Amino acid sequence: MQYVKALNNKVTDSVRPDLFNHAASLGFGDIHFKIEKKTGLYAIVAIHNTRLGPALGGCRCLPYPSTEAALIDVLNLAHAMSYKAAMAGLPLGGGKSVIIRPNHIEDRVALFEAYGRFVDELGGRFISSVDSGTDTADMDAAAHYSNFIRSTSDRGDPSPITALGIRRGIQAAVKHKLGRAQLEGIHVAIQGAGHVGYHLAKELHYLGAKLTMCDNKQAAMERCAAEFNADLVAPTDIFKVKADVFSPCALGAVINDNTLPQLDVAIIAGATNNPLADVTHAQDLHQRGILYAPDYIINAGGLMQVWIQDAIQLHNKVFSIYDTLINIFEQADNKNASPLTVVDRMAEEILYGSEPG
Ligand code: NAD
Numbered sequence: 001m002q003y004v005k006a007l008n009n010k011v012t013d014s015v016r017p018d019l020f021n022h023a024a025s026l027g028f029g030d031i032h033f034k035i036e037k038k039t040g041l042y043a044i045v046a047i048h049n050t051r052l053g054p055a056l057g058g059c060r061c062l063p064y065p066s067t068e069a070a071l072i073d074v075l076n077l078a079h080a081m082s083y084k085a086a087m088a089g090l091p092l093g094g095g096k097s098v099i100i101r102p103n104h105i106e107d108r109v110a111l112f113e114a115y116g117r118f119v120d121e122l123g124g125r126f127i128s129s130v131d132s133g134t135d136t137a138d139m140d141a142a143a144h145y146s147n148f149i150r151s152t153s154d155r156g157d158p159s160p161i162t163a164l165g166i167r168r169g170i171q172a173a174v175k176h177k178l179g180r181a182q183l184e185g186i187h188v189a190i191q192g193a194g195h196v197g198y199h200l201a202k203e204l205h206y207l208g209a210k211l212t213m214c215d216n217k218q219a220a221m222e223r224c225a226a227e228f229n230a231d232l233v234a235p236t237d238i239f240k241v242k243a244d245v246f247s248p249c250a251l252g253a254v255i256n257d258n259t260l261p262q263l264d265v266a267i268i269a270g271a272t273n274n275p276l277a278d279v280t281h282a283q284d285l286h287q288r289g290i291l292y293a294p295d296y297i298i299n300a301g302g303l304m305q306v307w308i309q310d311a312i313q314l315h316n317k318v319f320s321i322y323d324t325l326i327n328i329f330e331q332a333d334n335k336n337a338s339p340l341t342v343v344d345r346m347a348e349e350i351l352y353g354s355e356p357g
C-alpha cells in the first residue's frame with residue numbers, strides 16, 4: 001500500500017484520474033504502456049503484485065473499443081492473476097498484458113516481436129503467456145526478443161490443461177451441489193467453443209455429459225456439434241438454457257444484471273476470467289442458490305501448465321483443483337457466504353497477511 005500512500009501525498013482527489021483510483025483500489029502495482037507505430041503495437045502490461053515472485057499472465061490481443069476499456073480489462077485480469085497464483089501455491093505474482101488489435105495486422109510476426117521487446121524491457125518483472133486472441137506462434141515471435149515468454153510452441157497450448165482443470169472443477173461442483181459423483185447425463189451449457197471451450201466439450205462428452213453450446217463463430221460451433229453431439233443455440237440464448245451447469249468460456253462480465261435473471265442452472269463453472277460484471281453478483285448468485293466456482297481457482301490449470309515442467313507434478317496439481325473447490329464450497333456453506341467471498345479472503349491472507357491490499 002506504499003504506492004497508494006505516495007499517490008495521496010502528490011495529488012489531490014480532485015485531480016487524480018479515476019483509472020488511478022481504480023488501480024490503487026485493486027492494490028497495484030505498476031502499469032506500462034508501449035507504442036510502436038511501425039508495427040502497430042499499442043500495448044499495456046499491468047503488474048499487480050510481485051511479492052511471491054515475478055508477475056505471470058497471458059497476453060490478450062483484442063479490438064478494444066477504447067484505450068480505457070483495454071486498461072480496465074488488463075487491470076482486472078492482472079489483479080485476478082495475483083490471486084490465482086497465490087491460491088495455486090506458485091512462486092509467482094500477478095500480471096497481464098493487452099495488445100489493442102489493429103483493424104488490419106500488416107505483419108503479425110513483426111507485431112509480436114515488438115511485443116517481445118516490450119516484455120524484455122521490463123527485465124523479468126513480467127512473464128507473458130497466451131490468452132484470448134493470441135497463440136503459441138505469437139509467443140514464438142515474441143520469444144525472438146525476450147526470455148520472459150512462455151506458451152511457446154515447444155511447450156504447447158495450455159488450453160487442454162485448463163479444460164482438464166475446468167472439468168475437475170465441474171465434477172467438484174456437481175458433487176457438492178447435486179450429490180452426483182459422475183457427469184453422465186449432466187447437462188452443461190458452454191458459452192464459447194474456442195481453445196478452452198472446445199477441449200472442455202471433449203472432456204465432458206467423453207464422460208457422458210449432455211452439451212449445449214454457442215459461439216460467435218459458426219464453424220467453431222459446428223465442429224463441436226459434429227464431434228461431441230452438442231446442441232447449438234445462438235449466443236444470446238445460452239443464458240436461458242435450462243441446464244445443470246452454465247460454463248462461461250468466452251469473455252468477461254457475462255454474469256450481469258441483464259443475464260443473471262435469465263439463468264436456470266444450479267452451477268456456474270467455467271474458464272472465463274472475471275465472468276461476474278460486479279463482485280456483488282457473487283452474493284446474488286449465492287442468494288439464488290446457484291453455486292459459483294470462483295474463476296481464478298477453476299481456471300488455474302493453464303497457469304500451472306505454464307509454470308510446472310514435470311508432467312506428473314502438473315497432472316496432480318491440476319487434479320487438486322477438485323479438492324480445493326470442495327474445501328471452498330464447504331467453508332462457504334459453513335459461513336453462509338458466497339464461495340468468492342471465502343476464497344478472496346484466503347488469497348488476500350496469502351498475498352498481504354494481516355495488511356490487506
Ligand atoms: P478463445 O479466444 O480461444 O475462445 C473464446 C471463444 O469465445 C471464441 O471462439 C469466440 O468466438 C467466443 N466468443 C466470444 N464472445 C462470445 C459470446 N458473446 N458468445 C459466444 N461466444 C463468444 O479463448 P480461450 O483461450 O478459449 O479462453 C476463453 C476464456 O478462458 C477467456 O476468458 C480466457 O481469459 C480464459 N482462460 C483461458 C485460459 C487458456 O488456457 N486458454 C486459461 C485461463 C483462463
